[in-house]
Amino acid sequence: MDLSLSCCPIAFATPSFDEALRLRYSVLRKPLGLDYEAEDIAKEFDSIHLGCYQNTTAELCGVLILKPLTETIVKMRQVAVHSDTQGRGVGTYLVNYSEDIARDLGFSRIELHAREAAVPFYKKLGYESAGPYFSEVGIPHLFMFKELGHEGHP
Helix, strand or coil: CCCCEEEEEECCCCHHHHHHHHHHHHHHHHHHCCCCCHHHHHHHHHCEEEEEEECCCCCEEEEEEEEECCCCEEEEEEEEECHHHCCCCHHHHHHHHHHHHHHHCCCCEEEEEEEHHHHHHHHHCCCEEEEEEEEECCEEEEEEEEECCCCCCC
């Protein structure tokens, strides 16, 4: 089944943000036996929160965060796709959208810490790796990045 998708920003500390936080928890934290601390969430006030919705049901099916690091570099964090829609293009659509947003905001590079299982996904989208694997939240991650340039996404 082909999903009809749309992405948009999610405002911090709103009901939509709470919904995104629940999705992030179920996909990223719960399987590792981890929770979120209020202080960690509070630090996200200056990040760009993005959501991907199914047009037919208006259900949130994917989220990610862009955290500005410098005037030109943004870090992609907390990428989560609902288990019911994984493998159906939601992550690709959301990452492409985030690249367009980052480019529109003047960023020229996206960096991220990819979980080992997600490395092939990011490589397919043009991300490069640098350095060895390292442990984050108790699992292997790889530093990855992509130079955005000025081209628009088709």
